Amino acid sequence: MSPRPAPGADRAAALSPWRFIVVFGVVSLLMDVVYEGARSITGPLLASLGASAAVVGIVTGAGEAAALGLRLVSGPLADRTRRFWALTIAGYALTAVSVPLLGLAGVLWAACVLVVAERVGKAVRSPAKDTLLSHATATTGRGRGFAVHEALDQIGAFVGPLTVAGVLAATAGDYAPALGVLAVPGVVAMALLLWLRARVPAPADYEPAGGEPVGGEDAVPREPDAAVPALPRTFLVYAAFTAVTMTGFATFGVLSFHLVQRHLLPADLVPVVYAGAMVADAVSALANGWLYDRVGPRALAVLPVLSAAVPVLAFTRSLTLAVVGSLLWGAAVGIQESTLRAVVADLVPSRRRATAYGIFAGVLGVAALAGGALTGALYDQSVTLLVVVVASIQAAALVLLAVLRGRTAPR
Template sequence: MSDADGPPPAGPGAERPARMSPWRFVVAFGTVSLLADFVYEGARAVTGPLLASLGASALVVGVVTGAGEAAALGLRLVSGPMADHTRRFWGLTIAGYALTVASVPFLGVVGVLWAACALVIAERVGKAVRSPAKDTLLSHATAATGRGRGFAVHEAMDQVGALIGPLTVAGMLALTGGDYGPALGVLALPGVAVLAVLVWLRARVPDPAAYERELTPQPQPRTAGRLPTAFWTYAAFTATTTAGFTTFGILAYHLVQRGLLATAWVPVLYAAAMVVDACAALVTGWAYDRVGARVLVALPLLSAAVPALAFTDTVGWAVAGSLVWGAAMGIQESTLRATVADLVPAGRRATAYGVFAGTVGAASLAGGALTGALYTYSIPVLIWVIAAIQVSALGVLAALRTRAR
């Protein structure tokens, strides 16, 4: 049995080499993420209106979606250590994706508010179950392709699905006169494809850790004690810069409330930001493999620029701020994950990804509350406070580089 889904091989002769090049593995996993994003981003684009059509108030929608995001991030504190302890990386990955793709198609047909709410949260729980294990599997292949480039290509493909899914659902709603059943039911097709590609990929590469062992043939322990101090410093940097990161919800609120953009154009702007997200992931991913963590300096700088540009009364500057937001998201979703893999030994990597996600979730909650409160109080104060937070993040990043040296 491979060390990806059971105990480590007894010796070198027991190792099962990967039957796919590292780049093909990354692209295949990117295809899985593309198809999965097709499914769940398509559903998330209409979650609010769907729940409202079943009688949900704004409070219920907020509580349910907030609980879903909390589950998607917070439960990784459990699923990450579980993956490291059981070594069932493929099993947890497939189970998490299965829960997601099974939940979404039923959303449009349950017809009962409590059941729809349960399915919304179940979809997010599926993400929590799979993410640390999935990122660990991917990290093994990116050891050969280059951490930054591998995670960047994966993120770029992921965003293609995030673009296609909402557009498909929107088109189906237009064709059916707003019937959520067919609009969400059609997402069962890419959902089946997700599981088919995963099963095929597991059969081809039962032990992705072989990619990393080929580069570092000396045996590594299954666990490496405590997470490295450098990881905790890095988590502090991530938490600081995330706490000063403006959410797209606040950006969209500003654009609509100030009359800068019609509501119908907000999804179009979001789609454009996702394109920038993918491009930024590719650029910074390649740069990370050449210059290392220094490329992360760009994240606090971009995050500080977002409110300064977006919270103006000029359409051009506000749109530019939203696109800069997309660039910052691209770094968050690719290069930040790549750095975790370089800081933590393979035996504790899923745990690290779980802790990292929990840190990001807590900081995102704090940042959303902070930007929302300061936006109401004073936009100039908001801009200066965010700038100060990002300067602090640069200080923590400098400490991380010093510790790494």
């Protein structure tokens, strides 16, 4: 797919589409240092305050549910108000404040609230942020544009956990300075985000008029400016597929709980494993984004396969296999955070895109809560049962993907 011209970019944007994507990626890189650094030790931190595996699964699942489910509100709000930049900035600010405070939490309930609050920040910003990015990726290729952004994202996701690991090792496991140091990249990210907002106040001008979705019998034709286009049926099938595959996906909180409680790793080395998973995330995002731009939804078939393989390896008593399972978990997250978002932009017209991202994420939020609770509870009961249930769920996801492919035009 060759880049298309951006007819309005010279009038409203001071940066090219690729430069916009890269600078936004640097903002995400810095913020990933903040919140991925915190997420890398959420399981051990909650366990240190008395949490069981089930509690860790429920809290981390609830966090993901908040990050996704609340987009049912923030997505339509962004489309209705068109205040994409304001919502993006507010969401990043909430995350930047919540993470350092998490290190100061001395009781389990307070830590749980802050874990969820950090994810609420993601809910506030994500539909608006993804819509801003979708305009620029219209000229660069959806898969590649979102994949490059995700790859930059994951540099921060690599640096953050290693930073936390280093501070934990230097302070004999003190979570307060380990998370407190993450305030610095948060401040820098906010400053850069405000600069980007000033340079590119109207990213919609990157996208050719209409923001039409890509092929298929349910694709929505370009509507007059006064009309509000309906969401295509293919989008609803797609949301069902992603909801099912996420229901059978374990959170890293449960994975890290296993590593520490089974004495495979000390808590201060768990962030190192998480950092490795984020490298796998970046590589997977780039590879799958490139593949998606060439073969379409078929590229998503790898996601249920990876998700089914994670518990088979990650919940063993072998450190090597557990680490490999964690890397596969990261590879699956890379596809979730890049290609899954790109497909939404290809299925839904521009004027409903933030709403679609909100609905899409809301469905996934319910699935994330169910998945976190399910995998945590099954882990407490039987790892074998956990493996069988997850494999069955992912098989169902593959069936829905086949239905989706039948409803979209081949590339």
